[in-house]
Amino acid sequence: SKYESGTELVAKAKIMAEYPADQTIAIGDSITDLNMALSASIVFARSPLTRYLEERHKPYIDWNDFFDVRDCMKDQILSRSFEQSLRTH
Template identity: 55%
Template sequence: MDVDTRGEFLQPYSEFEGSTEMVEKVKVVEQYQIENWVAIGDSVTDLNMAIAAPLVFARSRLSEYLDDRNKSYIPYDTFFDVRDRLAELWK
């Protein structure tokens, strides 16, 4: 993410900018060419990433969006919940 300051107004831009996101998180993850990655989110800005991810932790509005799309996820309240669940899964 960067900002162009040459004009009258500041203009943010990103090499990962997409049609609906300033930073397409899926594009960022694809650079690493990994199969098993985890998405953790709570809002619509995390939706595309959550849909693409093999494992998702969701709360708040993101969980509602994923329910509407029948995408499975693990609910969480705090990042301690995420940490503990990943420790169980990755034994």
Template identity: 55%
Template sequence: MTKAQQKSTIPNPKRVVFCDFDGTITVEETFVGMLKHFAPELSSQLMPEMYARRLSLRSGVRQLLESIPSECYGEIVEFSRGKLMRSGLVELLDFLDAKGVDFVIVSGGLRVMVETVMGDLVDRASAIYAVELDATGPRLQVNAEFEGDTELVSKVRVMGLYEAESQVAIGDSLTDFNMALQASSVFARDRLAEYLDSQQKPYIKWDNFFDVRENLSQKWN
């Protein structure tokens, strides 16, 4: 293509979809469930504090993960297997592919859980950002490349890696709150919808990925 031809091309507005994993791609909160299963006592102490936003996710989630013995790593993988995904994901991915839009998974949970639940579908995401575990010591060690001030995975930092005119966020809970405040359009359900109501930030209520596809296809046509 010559320079002149490039100039005459009307640029597609760059759009990126940022999608949470636990409770968003999965029907259940698999990560919270895992933490409760492998660190029950500490979970019952720390989780209410995190939900009340008195304890940061960065500190609380790290404490919980690092209390789990490394020998549980295999059981964590097993725990994740067969967890259900919300309907319409494949159809949304097909739609985004056709539109040339990146689908980025940003999870405050574990990469190994994302990969285990999604199986081959994981390759359809442009990228996955999540917490990595090191299981070589006596207890799990957390590796979080995009740690923020209050979050173990700062979804806003991840968003900053992508230049986009339109940033779409899809989520369900507290770990999506800052990402949602930053995004140009937000699909929210459950706790995230409540947090956004309290901030009077507009959002689109969604239940499954068919809803998201339907809404985006109307918006982008």
């Protein structure tokens, strides 16, 4: 497909780039989500993706299930306080 890259069958960051936005949100949990997460303004991550983000000092928000993501977005996007939830390493 046109979204395939050298290391990814689906280059998620490339797809995101086709939909410009002031802020972008990535939700991921594995190495296949790394490029997307690095290009996003806000990242919801769980292991093992968290390890790769920590190595690159990319802030993220922990999540266990999509209810966590929904609740965080509901509480914080509306109040624009994502910075309080971001974990930096």
